[in-house]
Amino acid sequence: MDSKDKRQISKNHSYIQSFQHALRGLVEVFKTERNFRFHLLIGIFVMILGIIFKLSVVEWAIIIGCIGAVLIAEIFNTVAETLVNLACEGKYHPLAKRAKDLAAGGVLTSGIIAAIIGLIVFGSKII
Numbered sequence: 738m739d740s741k742d743k744r745q746i747s748k749n750h751s752y753i754q755s756f757q758h759a760l761r762g763l764v765e766v767f768k769t770e771r772n773f774r775f776h777l778l779i780g781i782f783v784m785i786l787g788i789i790f791k792l793s794v795v796e797w798a799i800i801i802g803c804i805g806a807v808l809i810a811e812i813f814n815t816v817a818e819t820l821v822n823l824a825c826e827g828k829y830h831p832l833a834k835r836a837k838d839l840a841a842g843g844v845l846t847s848g849i850i851a852a853i854i855g856l857i858v859f860g861s862k863i864i
């Protein structure tokens with residue numbers, strides 16, 4: 738982070754700067770969110786299984802899409818948590834609970850759907 742960038746609240750002034758900030762967001766979620774790292778690890782494991790089971794191009798596209806959907810859900814869950822924490826400043830609020838639980842429910846839904854699709858794709862290879 739360069740010094741003039743530290744307290745920026747205006748729009749990014751170039752595509753490169755937008756990309757740098759987006760990359761910083763990815764590094765941040767990787768460093769701070771245990772669940773994101775866990776889902777990434779599962780994704781890598783599933784990709785190794787994909788190599789072992791010699792998935793077709795279409796199967797790879799489906800599996801990568803599922804892994805991506807779970808990781809993206811996890812990132813937006815983190816966004817929701819961060820905004821709720823910002824708004825609540827450490828105080829309890831039922832709407833904060835609702836927002837965080839809904840965001841977590843989104844991650845859970847994406848994970849369940851990814852697991853079902855994974856079972857269908859890999860199950861068809863075993864049977």
Ligand SMILES: Nc1ncnc2c1ncn2[C@@H]1O[C@H](COP(=O)(O)OP(=O)(O)OP(=O)(O)O)[C@@H](O)[C@H]1O
Pocket residue numbers: 772814818825827828829830831833834835837838841
């Ligand atoms: N300010 C708040 N007001 C009311 N309930 C809250 C508040 N903050 C958190 N909670 C409740 O506590 C739970 C855990 O909140 P926390 O901020 O620790 O999420 P988290 O552990 O980071 O979530 P995750 O497990 O997805 O990483 C939330 O799902 C919500 O039910």
